[in-house]
Amino acid sequence: MTANFSTIDHLQAALTYHRERHTVLAGNIANLDTPGYRSADLVRQVQGDPSSLAVSEPGHIASAAGPDFVTSLDDSGKLQSPDGNAVSLERELAKIDANRTRYATSAELVSRRFALLRYAAGDGT
């Protein structure tokens, strides 16, 4: 039972992350021609990353949970125009599209999870 709902919780966190990331990427597109603007991105730090200690006994202390997403200034393209703007339209659009696909995937998985629960809670038809 908990497994069913924790899957949905994880997927919900993924949906939130992709939604917030879209807002940040939309800001990059809006600032396509703003002098001195550098593109921003949101990086997700998955809680309970492999390097943290496992909590397998009631007495164990969980490692501190960091922020769920952190911002990063993305200069990897180095496509700076003379006015100091470093937004690459193609890269940002590719990111937006990939982000939307990931969002759609998570949304679909939540739907399927709910369908499964409905099936189990119903009379099996």
Next chain:
Amino acid sequence: MDFFTAMEVSASGLSAQRTRMNVAASNLANAQTTQAEGGGPYKRKDVVLAATGVAGTENTPYAQAVRGVEVTQISQDSKPPRLEYDPGHPQANAQGYVAYPNINPVEEMVDMITASRAYEAGITSMSTAVNMAERALGIGK
């Protein structure tokens, strides 16, 4: 933050690009205007864009990453006017030269194309937000 924030960010970009388009169109329309308000030939206008924060994101830890855009100023180009010899022109000076605006139509066309492409990109990011919201509404159907 919700999808409306993303749409607000995209909308700020769209309206900035539309202003740019209007300014470029006005420059083109006045490429031959020898008498503008305040006397002298029309002066080329240019928009000044600046990134701004978005209302409703102040309390998120990544507020500084969410940036809309706004037109902070419409500046005047200080390039000197182009002088053309035309003694019969009513606006000609004592030497017979007429001062025409410092506008290069090719430059304005390039500006319009850039603004129009940026506008299209803004539309894409706006419709992506709508598409994602529709996906979310589809959960549980």
